[in-house]
Amino acid sequence: NAGVTQTPKFQVLKTGQSMTLQCAQDMNHEYMSWYRQDPGMGLRLIHYSVGAGITDQGEVPNGYNVSRSTTEDFPLRLLSAAPSQTSVYFCATNRAGGYGEQFFGPGTRLTVL
Amino acid sequence: AQRVTQPEKLLSVFKGAPVELKCNYSYSGSPELFWYVQYSRQRLQLLLRHISRESIKGFTADLNKGETSFHLKKPFAQEEDSAMYYCALSQIISSGSARQLTFGSGTQLTVLP
Numbered sequence: 001n002a003g004v005t006q007t008p009k010f011q012v013l014k015t016g017q018s019m020t021l022q023c024a025q026d027m028n029h030e031y032m033s034w035y036r037q038d039p040g041m042g043l044r045l046i047h048y049s050v051g052a053g054i055t056d057q058g059e060v061p062n063g064y065n066v067s068r069s070t071t072e073d074f075p076l077r078l079l080s081a082a083p084s085q086t087s088v089y090f091c092a093t094n095r096a097g098g099y100g101e102q103f104f105g106p107g108t109r110l111t112v113l
Numbered sequence: 114a115q116r117v118t119q120p121e122k123l124l125s126v127f128k129g130a131p132v133e134l135k136c137n138y139s140y141s142g143s144p145e146l147f148w149y150v151q152y153s154r155q156r157l158q159l160l161l162r163h164i165s166r167e168s169i170k171g172f173t174a175d176l177n178k179g180e181t182s183f184h185l186k187k188p189f190a191q192e193e194d195s196a197m198y199y200c201a202l203s204q205i206i207s208s209g210s211a212r213q214l215t216f217g218s219g220t221q222l223t224v225l226p
Binding site: 031033035040041042043044045048050056058090092097099100101102104105106107 | 117119122147149156157158159162199203206211212213214215216217218219
């Protein structure tokens, strides 16, 4: 089993461009989430989903959209990239309800010029 | 508001010395606390959780509700312990249907030879 996978691993964008960060899991977990990791700030929750068809905002949702059409996939869309979105992005999953251990993907390092 | 504080951004100790990584939290409910670790070029992974009360890789952490702390300790540090350590608090989201993690800002531990 692959666990949690993320693509791409690295991405460079120009200001104003849009893109989608992909996240997929084969653990049959209901709960999925996206974080951004910035130096000195730890991990901050962007959006999360408690199941297919259900998403909600986390601590820092502005500039990002998500959807959850299947249990396996939880893509993160940057609508109009800004330099402030330069960060490392992690996708994570939990069993139902977000209880217990979270399992993380390898991360996507995004640079916005 | 729920909050996790890790006061040390950087911590260096010599091999064989004891190490303590501090974590304090604020939460109005019954806390569920975790320590996650990120080794160089690897994804975040769970190190331990307070309810299991187990020792992983020689690390232990005791929940002190009176002092609202969950410090991570190891009596004899090893070079392979060098990593970024995050304390995290699991809290019930506003709808009550699930939980989400709030992370501290992290402590970079370096174990010197």
